[in-house]
Amino acid sequence: MLKLAGRRVGDYALDVEAWVGRFVGQAEFVLHLKDGAGARSNRPVVEGLYGRTKIPGSGAEVERGILDVALGLVATFGATELRFHGSELEREIVGALAEMIADAWSAMMYLAYGWKTLKQIQDLRHPLQVTDEGYLLFTQGFRGGWKDYYYSEGWLEGPIKLKAERPPTAEYRSLWDAENGRALLDFLKGPPTDGHMRFQEEGSGEVVVLPIVALERTARSRALLMLRELRPVDAGLLDERDRILKIYPTPQSVETLSPADLQALSAKAAKAR
DSSP: OGGGTTOEETTEEEEEEEEEOSSTTEEEEEEEEEOTTOOBOSSOSEEEEEEEEEOTTSTTOOEEEEEEEEEOSEEEETTEEEEOTTSHHHHHHHHHHHGGGTTSSEEEEEEEOOHHHHHHHHTSOOOGGGSHHHHHHHHTTOOEEEEEEOOTTHHHHOSOEEEEEEOSSHHHHHHHHHHHHHHHHHHHHSOOOOSEEEEEOTTTOOEEEEEHHHHHHHHHHHHHHHHHHOOOSOHHHHHHHHHHHHHSOOHHHHTTOOHHHHHHHHHHHHHOO
16 A cells, blocks of 8 residues: 555645554555645545455465545645545546555455435435446446445444445456446436435535436436446347447436436337337
8 A cells, every 4th residue: 555655646646654454464544635735635535444365265376455445525735625526536546546456366345435325326226336436436447246335233334335346357347247237228228216315415414405317317327338338248238238328318418418308218218129
């Protein structure tokens, strides 16, 4: 993890603090940002656990890399506040972290999430892949092994989080591409939800009221972008993917559609054969 010290991310540099974890091969760490003047953010932008272990039964030859992290929402430099959640800076930070386990045969990453994502998964039934954290993992090459770690007694179990793995072989990639493709196609054929969502903003206690159509637009736009990257070997799934991509407009256009337009597109996609 100390290799990340000084790593440039956007207009900032990473500052690392790391110490030995509870188990062999683990390290706990925090990352701060430093601005051009060398000032360090008041609070960490990342807190997490890094680990590399040998897979049991592999003869101590096959290594697994693990990252379990919680991302901050803002970075503050004195009285200046930088909100980077959902930004290109956040993506670069996660990308830098993911490089730490890029050479492990089996690499997995856990991202802690908040109430917005939880309600999106539970109330709207959106696939894990199209949430903020799921999409961030997907764009960094984590394509399978999806799991939602939500515990009703979350204050005892640690933060709620999503987990995904990078495909260690071409066979895994093909299998996970098919699983992702099916989940995303089913989502795009399903009817959108309307109305408003209420959730508590992490770190502030503020209650946010968000139009659900905004989540539906972004989720469907992300689904279309991800479908373009998938390479399943199943010919039927590929044909269905191509039909759905022709029915929907560009991902950028989907971000501006009305609830009625989204409803019409999903109905058309559901009837496509």
